[in-house]
Amino acid sequence: MVSSGGNIHHFEGCGGANKPIYAPEPLDVGKILRADVVSDSQTISVTTVATVDPAPGLTSYVQSLQRRSNAEFHVLISQMNGHDYPSHSVHVFHVGKSRIKLSRGWINKTRESYSTSMQLCGVRGGGNAASKSLFWQARKGISFVLTFEYERDKNAAIIIARKYALDSHVVLAGPDE
Numbered sequence: 417m418v419s420s421g422g423n424i425h426h427f428e429g430c431g432g433a434n435k436p437i438y439a440p441e442p443l444d445v446g447k448i449l450r451a452d453v454v455s456d457s458q459t460i461s462v463t464t465v466a467t468v469d470p471a472p473g474l475t476s477y478v479q480s481l482q483r484r485s486n487a488e489f490h491v492l493i494s495q496m497n498g499h500d501y502p503s504h505s506v507h508v509f510h511v512g513k514s515r516i517k518l519s520r521g522w523i524n525k526t527r528e529s530y531s532t533s534m535q536l537c538g539v540r541g542g543g544n545a546a547s548k549s550l551f552w553q554a555r556k557g558i559s560f561v562l563t564f565e566y567e568r569d570k571n572a573a574i575i576i577a578r579k580y581a582l583d584s585h586v587v588l589a590g591p592d593e
Contacts, residue, residue: 506520528558
C-alpha cells in the first residue's frame with residue numbers, strides 16, 4: 417500500500433498479499449495500492465491510478481448495523497485451521513460490542529472476546545471468492561476463512577469488528593500487519 421502525504425510516499429506491506437488476486441478491504445480506502453510483480457527474476461511495480469474509493473452505501477449500511485446490539489451475517493466456512501472445510505452449511509457470524517461468535521443454529525463453533533491474539537482481515541488470493549471472504553483468527557490455534565454472500569457484508573463485518581475492538585482498546589489486524 418502507498419500512503420501519500422504531500423510529496424512523501426510511505427510504503428506499507430499487505431501481510432499475506434502474495435497471490436495473483438487481491439481484493440481491497442476497508443483499510444485500503446484512501447490509499448494508492450502498489451503491487452510488485454516478480455517474473456523471471458525481474459520486478460515490475462504497478463500502482464492504482466487514484467486512491468481506493470469507499471464502496472457506495474457502505475458507510476450508511478455500517479451505521480444502520482451499529483444501531484443494533486450485534487450485527488449478524490450469514491457465512492460459509494471455507495477453511496478451518498488452514499484446512500478446507502467440507503460442510504457447506506450456513507453459519508451465523510455475530511459481531512458484538514465485546515465479542516465475536518460463530519454459530520450454526522444453537523451450536524457455537526467459537527465465541528471469543530476481542531483480544532490482541534485475534535486477527536481479522538480480508539482474504540488475500542482465493543480466486544473469485546476473495547472479495548467476499550475474510551480470515552478470522554479467533555485465538556491462537558483457531559482460525560477460519562469465512563465466505564459471505566455479499567462483499568458489502570464482509571466489509572461491514574470487518575469495519576464493525578475493528579471499531580468494537582478499538583472501543584475495547586484492542587487493535588485487530590491481519591497476519592503480518
